Amino acid sequence: MLDVRRMQVLRAVVTSGSVTAAAANLGYTPSAVSQQVAALEKQAGTALLERVGRGVQPTAAGRLLTEHAAVISKNLAEAETALADLREGRTGRLSVRYFATAGATLVAPAVARLRREHPGVQVDLRLIDPDDPLPEVRKGRADLAVVVQRRDQRQDRPREEIRLVHLLDDPYRAVLPKGHRLAAQRVLDLADLADEPWVGNEWPEGPCHQIVLDACASAGFTPDFVVESEDYATAQGFVAAGLGISLMPAIGLGNRHPSIVVRKVRNPEPNRGIYAAVRETSLPQPALRSLLDALKEAAA
Structure with a gap:
């Protein structure tokens, strides 16, 4: 194995x-x-220099190694520059996972700011399914995931390798068709909705669906889902048509159907915590820190 440092001495x-x-x-x-x-020369198994007058000149093998030493030196310099750019957040790649309602509200403005501050950083954005995205972060397949945590999850002992950065608490609201018997009330007790037909708007296995079920259980009933939907816009259409009522998180109600009304609920008020999940070891990355700051700003 040729010694790179000795090759640089030969080149000199x-x-x-x-x-x-x-x-x-x-x-x-x-x-x-x-x-x-x-x-x-001992490593190469051949002479690399020969005397010419009071100086030296390279043999054919010496010229060959000198040329390769120049290439190695150039590559090392480029590697050092690239590494410095990566450390300072001028280049690199961030893989981000998010759920639908967080996309427009939080992720879009945060990524726009990141691109202004770190134009050389590529961002890989992917919509996640309702399963727990934390393994994606823990296993290194994602640098950051925007996740929902239920109240009982928030009380769990934190995973040491994952940092959960709180972005906002997103309260649920009752969504009723215009003309509903409860539409005139500004605030509803959750139990007031116990006998209503319900329109589902979440993946059944997702954490947001469980938040609704838990809140209803605390109010003494189980909702009767007569229609299942997997997004808030479609669910609003079903509610507007009079097929049932629904509970939806506030940030999911940005574009409201004209034939619905939205009311606060209490006793209890369902609430989902929205967090950014990152690995502790990734936090020193300048671009990742900038993205976290941008998400906090968007949430505020």
């Missing part, structure tokens, strides 16, 4: 024209330079 000798000049340029003694070249 060849470009300087003599061992003495190379030693002066490198800050070595001529004896040390000669020893380095001799050791490289």
